[in-house]
Amino acid sequence: QLKLVESGGGPVQPGGSLRLSCAASGSNFYDYAFGWFRQAPGKEREGVSSISPHGGSTKYDDSVKGRFIISRDNAKNTVYLQMNSLKPDDTAVYYCAADWTGLGGLGPGGYNDWGQGTQVAVSS
Numbered sequence: 001q002l003k004l005v006e007s008g009g010g011p012v013q014p015g016g017s018l019r020l021s022c023a024a025s026g027s028n029f030y031d032y033a034f035g036w037f038r039q040a041p042g043k044e045r046e047g048v049s050s051i052s053p054h055g056g057s058t059k060y061d062d063s064v065k066g067r068f069i070i071s072r073d074n075a076k077n078t079v080y081l082q083m084n085s086l087k088p089d090d091t092a093v094y095y096c097a098a099d100w101t102g103l104g105g106l107g108p109g110g111y112n113d114w115g116q117g118t119q120v121a122v123s124s
């Protein structure tokens with residue numbers, strides 16, 4: 001089991017960038033796949049991006065392809081989400097999640113551990 005803490009959210013203007021971080025504490029970080037999810041007010045939680053245990057495979061929702069980049073640093077037990085060209089529709093609480101099976105993906109059901117979320121607000 002991992003404890004996950006997200007950071008890096010905040011207000012940003014359209015077209016701007018933010019980098020979210022997800023710091024994990026616990027054992028065997030390198031065995032986990034990770035995902036970033038988001039939930040806007042009145043909407044269901046949706047998968048944004050995921051990364052395999054050793055970072056060789058990544059997935060993105062169509063809405064963020066070409067704008068967001070997921071990465072991980074296994075030496076620092078941290079997962080990142082670089083968000084560029086942000087749009088008002090990206091406004092949401094962003095959550096980091098860990099999947100001990102290593103499968104990951106954009107569906108939330110396979111993830112065991114979740115962070116508390118960090119708010120991203122894109123507005124002019």
